[in-house]
Amino acid sequence: MELEATTIDIGTTRPLVLLNTADADELGVHPLDRVRIWWNGETTTGIVKRTDELVDAGTVGVTEPLHYVSGPVEVKHAGTPRSVRYVRKKLDDLELEAHELECIVEDIHENRLSDVELSAYVSAIYTNGLSLEETKHLTEAMSGVGQQLTWDAPVVADKHSIGGVAGNCVTPVMVAIVTEAGLTMPKTSSRAVTSPAGTADVMEVLCDVEFSIEEIQSIVAETNGCLVWGGGVDLSPVDDEIIRAENPLSIDPDGQLMASVLSKKRSAGSTHVVIDVPYGEGAKVESIVAARELSDDFKRVGDHLGMDVTCAITHGADPIGHGIGPALEARDVLEVLEGSGPESLRLKSLRLSELLLEHCGVDASATEILDSGRALERFRRIVDAQGGDPTIQSTDVEPGDESVTIRADRGGIASRVDSRQISDLARRAGAPLDRGAGVVIHQSAGDAVDPGDRLFTIRAETTSKLEEAAELADELEPIRVRSKADALIERR
Amino acid sequence: MELEATTIDIGTTRPLVLLNTADADELGVHPLDRVRIWWNGETTTGIVKRTDELVDAGTVGVTEPLHYVSGPVEVKHAGTPRSVRYVRKKLDDLELEAHELECIVEDIHENRLSDVELSAYVSAIYTNGLSLEETKHLTEAMSGVGQQLTWDAPVVADKHSIGGVAGNCVTPVMVAIVTEAGLTMPKTSSRAVTSPAGTADVMEVLCDVEFSIEEIQSIVAETNGCLVWGGGVDLSPVDDEIIRAENPLSIDPDGQLMASVLSKKRSAGSTHVVIDVPYGEGAKVESIVAARELSDDFKRVGDHLGMDVTCAITHGADPIGHGIGPALEARDVLEVLEGSGPESLRLKSLRLSELLLEHCGVDASATEILDSGRALERFRRIVDAQGGDPTIQSTDVEPGDESVTIRADRGGIASRVDSRQISDLARRAGAPLDRGAGVVIHQSAGDAVDPGDRLFTIRAETTSKLEEAAELADELEPIRVRSKADALIERR
Numbered sequence: 001m002e003l004e005a006t007t008i009d010i011g012t013t014r015p016l017v018l019l020n021t022a023d024a025d026e027l028g029v030h031p032l033d034r035v036r037i038w039w040n041g042e043t044t045t046g047i048v049k050r051t052d053e054l055v056d057a058g059t060v061g062v063t064e065p066l067h068y069v070s071g072p073v074e075v076k077h078a079g080t081p082r083s084v085r086y087v088r089k090k091l092d093d094l095e096l097e098a099h100e101l102e103c104i105v106e107d108i109h110e111n112r113l114s115d116v117e118l119s120a121y122v123s124a125i126y127t128n129g130l131s132l133e134e135t136k137h138l139t140e141a142m143s144g145v146g147q148q149l150t151w152d153a154p155v156v157a158d159k160h161s162i163g164g165v166a167g168n169c170v171t172p173v174m175v176a177i178v179t180e181a182g183l184t185m186p187k188t189s190s191r192a193v194t195s196p197a198g199t200a201d202v203m204e205v206l207c208d209v210e211f212s213i214e215e216i217q218s219i220v221a222e223t224n225g226c227l228v229w230g231g232g233v234d235l236s237p238v239d240d241e242i243i244r245a246e247n248p249l250s251i252d253p254d255g256q257l258m259a260s261v262l263s264k265k266r267s268a269g270s271t272h273v274v275i276d277v278p279y280g281e282g283a284k285v286e287s288i289v290a291a292r293e294l295s296d297d298f299k300r301v302g303d304h305l306g307m308d309v310t311c312a313i314t315h316g317a318d319p320i321g322h323g324i325g326p327a328l329e330a331r332d333v334l335e336v337l338e339g340s341g342p343e344s345l346r347l348k349s350l351r352l353s354e355l356l357l358e359h360c361g362v363d364a365s366a367t368e369i370l371d372s373g374r375a376l377e378r379f380r381r382i383v384d385a386q387g388g389d390p391t392i393q394s395t396d397v398e399p400g401d402e403s404v405t406i407r408a409d410r411g412g413i414a415s416r417v418d419s420r421q422i423s424d425l426a427r428r429a430g431a432p433l434d435r436g437a438g439v440v441i442h443q444s445a446g447d448a449v450d451p452g453d454r455l456f457t458i459r460a461e462t463t464s465k466l467e468e469a470a471e472l473a474d475e476l477e478p479i480r481v482r483s484k485a486d487a488l489i490e491r492r
Numbered sequence: 493m494e495l496e497a498t499t500i501d502i503g504t505t506r507p508l509v510l511l512n513t514a515d516a517d518e519l520g521v522h523p524l525d526r527v528r529i530w531w532n533g534e535t536t537t538g539i540v541k542r543t544d545e546l547v548d549a550g551t552v553g554v555t556e557p558l559h560y561v562s563g564p565v566e567v568k569h570a571g572t573p574r575s576v577r578y579v580r581k582k583l584d585d586l587e588l589e590a591h592e593l594e595c596i597v598e599d600i601h602e603n604r605l606s607d608v609e610l611s612a613y614v615s616a617i618y619t620n621g622l623s624l625e626e627t628k629h630l631t632e633a634m635s636g637v638g639q640q641l642t643w644d645a646p647v648v649a650d651k652h653s654i655g656g657v658a659g660n661c662v663t664p665v666m667v668a669i670v671t672e673a674g675l676t677m678p679k680t681s682s683r684a685v686t687s688p689a690g691t692a693d694v695m696e697v698l699c700d701v702e703f704s705i706e707e708i709q710s711i712v713a714e715t716n717g718c719l720v721w722g723g724g725v726d727l728s729p730v731d732d733e734i735i736r737a738e739n740p741l742s743i744d745p746d747g748q749l750m751a752s753v754l755s756k757k758r759s760a761g762s763t764h765v766v767i768d769v770p771y772g773e774g775a776k777v778e779s780i781v782a783a784r785e786l787s788d789d790f791k792r793v794g795d796h797l798g799m800d801v802t803c804a805i806t807h808g809a810d811p812i813g814h815g816i817g818p819a820l821e822a823r824d825v826l827e828v829l830e831g832s833g834p835e836s837l838r839l840k841s842l843r844l845s846e847l848l849l850e851h852c853g854v855d856a857s858a859t860e861i862l863d864s865g866r867a868l869e870r871f872r873r874i875v876d877a878q879g880g881d882p883t884i885q886s887t888d889v890e891p892g893d894e895s896v897t898i899r900a901d902r903g904g905i906a907s908r909v910d911s912r913q914i915s916d917l918a919r920r921a922g923a924p925l926d927r928g929a930g931v932v933i934h935q936s937a938g939d940a941v942d943p944g945d946r947l948f949t950i951r952a953e954t955t956s957k958l959e960e961a962a963e964l965a966d967e968l969e970p971i972r973v974r975s976k977a978d979a980l981i982e983r984r
Contacts, residue, residue, distance in 0.1 A: 009545050010502035011502070011510060011541055011542075011545060025925050026925060028919055028922075028925065030685070031736060032736070032740045049503055050503075053503060053556075054502070054503045064545075080740065084741065087741070088741055088743065091615055091618055092619075093619065114607070114740060115607035115608050116607050116608075116610070116611040116736075116737050116741065117740055118608070118611075119607065119609070119610075119612050120611050120612075120614075123611065123612045124619065127583050127615070127616065127619045127620060193522070244524070244608075245608050247522060248524045248572065248576065248608050249576065249580055249583070249608065251580065433518060433520065
């Protein structure tokens with residue numbers, strides 16, 4: 001069918017083609033069908049959207065990614081992308097071959113799948129799982145798209161946490177210790193997606209985190225490491241698309257998780273990686289058995305890619321550190337580097353650093369590097385190289401001015417500190433965009449609590465957000481206190 | 493957050509809320525999150541779309557379904573609809589309760605689910621299945637939304653085919669026979685979605701099919717029956733949404749199929765229903781065992797709803813009738829009513845009519861009603877009541893002028909007539925929009941074929957579409973001819 005192309009802005013990254021209902025009927029195409037477009041000797045494919053209002057018959061509207069199409073065009077009904085057949089195959093619980101997974105990754109990368117198809121992929125992977133072979137192939141396919149970093153060092157150290165634990169900002173401390181021990185650790189981190197603070201958000205309180213690849217290389221040449229935002233270097237563009245479908249459903253299938261993490265590590269040029277696998281009530285992995293299985297699989301997929309992967313199974317039921325939110329976590333990090341700070345953050349950072357050093361074959365004492373102040377000095381050099389204050393100390397970090405402290409209305413034992421609820425509170429208070437917003441936790445699970453003792457403090461930058469968070473705190477029970485005499489947890 | 497609402501047209505039926513990236517970050521909302529909007533003492537919910545181009549900071553764009561929102565509004569991050577939790581539960585392969593399925597149906601009906609969520613629902617139902625209990629609850633929930641028809645007659649006859657067979661236009665013949673036998677059969681049918689012709693498309697060649705409920709009631713009062721388009725009376729609005737997600741994935745999960753079919757029958761006021769379950773290679777159901785299971789479940793769900801359901805397991809591997817496409821099928825129907833026509837269509841129509849008459853407790857001979865010409869007269873009365881020509885005969889129906897006939901290039905046995913490929917050809921030739929377009933099949937499976945014998949004829953209304961279909965015919969093998977001596981079907 002001959003039509004006239006016109007550009008239309010509807011705020012989408014998908015190559016949508018808007019057809020008047022009459023033209024769509026004539027072509028025999030339905031919503032989400034594909035059409036092939038020819039113009040000026042060129043050709044491309046788009047996803048159909050039918051409309052009576054936005055385009056008249058005889059005209060075809062092309063959205064943002066297709067704005068280069070113009071003038072008279074020829075439009076024909078096209079088949080669905082091949083990868084949709086493979087998504088369907090996975091829905092049927094059949095094993096996918098390497099080339100089929102590559103095809104899916106390529107079509108996601110090229111934005112060729114509609115939301116319905118992308119969601120079916122994620123749902124199929126979630127319900128039917130990925131075999132170890134499939135996970136290996138998917139990881140390879142995913143690391144084949146996007147930027148690749150390369151380093152001269154024979155050993156490039158890295159770490160990753162599968163998440164789900166509030167606080168848990170061990171990465172800056174680890175990078176300081178490990179680079180001070182002589183290893184190269186060019187750490188790329190994420191910003192918060194659904195949490196109150198990613199490592200990149202925490203570091204941004206102290207220095208810049210967005211750099212070009214060349215800038216990162218010069219920072220690493222100078223300090224052995226960096227703590228930058230990974231999104232700035234586009235290491236795993238496919239991952240972002242997949243997360244877009246996973247988030248609304250709150251699912252994070254194991255095979256996809258491994259492929260996303262390890263493909264990113266491979267693209268980052270890492271050779272030795274420690275994966276932190278927190279487990280426990282409310283964490284992503286709920287049992288030690290599941291944590292062990294996941295860890296073993298992580299190692300196997302790493303092997304396949306030629307990366308040395310080791311896993312640390314850690315306590316995931318409780319938050320790590322006192323502060324939750326960018327500035328509050330930055331303060332915890334600096335305190336630990338200064339030799340004080342929350343014990344949970346200090347110990348976890350030390351254990352993971354020791355593991356990573358040993359894994360890389362380096363004979364150095366993480367505790368000695370931390371306690372001697374050398375880690376602090378190294379951290380300040382990195383902050384300096386990233387445009388921050390080279391004399392930074394914990395007391396320079398300023399949390400939000402507005403605050404309210406919630407106290408215990410009865411005595412007993414703090415039986416549970418709920419990472420999810422603490423995170424929700426911190427976000428409601430404004431984190432991560434309001435850097436100073438968040439929650440300070442005053443009790444750990446197992447602590448004895450007297451009536452009137454402080455449980456937690458909400459920090460915010462504006463009164464209205466503080467009020468909103470305080471309102472939410474009334475509905476939740478982020479720190480549960482139960483009577484010492486009571487063995488009963490809950491009666492239903 | 494206080495914002496100014498502005499209406500935006502992006503050709504959507506979804507309640508999207510366009511936020512500038514800065515405002516979205518400030519609110520902490522991601523794409524596909526929900527926001528709650530308050531204005532003028534009213535409140536509603538929308539799905540977030542982030543954009544830098546379409547709206548400036550301080551402004552919120554509302555799409556078509558929310559165009560009633562205007563002026564200064566208060567916008568807050570809202571939770572996901574409750575039904576998303578239940579979709580997630582089904583992804584986890586857990587049994588859904590009645591109120592959970594009701595909640596999903598209600599949210600789909602109110603357009604509250606994003607494409608990602610709707611697709612996850614369909615994918616979950618497909619991979620994890622629905623139990624019989626779940627199917628019953630889903631059917632009840634689905635028949636609870638949309639219009640309801642009621643009839644004075646104590647017995648209201650109905651039929652449905654689960655589809656997948658080309659041609660198969662038995663419904664008009666059945667309605668003529670069954671209403672002539674004294675039963676009430678107010679038949680609502682669909683238009684083609686992915687096939688070359690639905691019963692409504694075929695009937696539209698002969699008369700009108702879009703009527704209001706009042707008009708349908710008066711047609712039925714006059715003739716005992718009707719053959720109208722069901723979409724005109726909105727019997728199952730939720731079904732259309734679900735099909736929107738099923739089609740791109742080419743999936744049609746059993747439980748959802750039963751719920752869709754039977755909820756529509758219940759809304760149509762039917763009391764006695766025959767379900768045609770074609771099975772065989774290429775049909776929706778591939779084995780007799782699966783066909784029996786599905787049939788038994790159809791009856792059980794019918795029982796639960798207080799409907800008398802019976803099933804006919806039929807041959808689904810080959811097309812029924814000679815013509816595929818609206819006019820060609822209408823001609824077959826009239827020929828059968830006139831006492832000639834394709835034997836496959838005549839026999840299937842008779843057998844299903846007998847079954848329906850018996851099922852309704854009516855002692856009448858379908859063959860006698862057909863062979864006496866009474867069915868033809870009854871059919872003409874219905875066509876008349878629906879605004880068509882009361883003297884209509886098969887020779888009045890005119891297929892498309894353009895045609896090409898494909899002939900056998902070798903002798904042997906027609907070993908397979910592929911419904912799917914025949915349908916693809918008919919659509920490429922212009923069906924269903926070009927009423928005269930389609931395919932005429934000259935050989936049935938098992939027929940002896942000499943070299944040069946006609947296999948099939950493509951009919952079209954324009955030369956260009958005829959050429960397109962002929963081109964596709966070259967790539968396909970809709971009628972497979974194999975040597976009589978060759979026991980081998982294919983070597984790979």
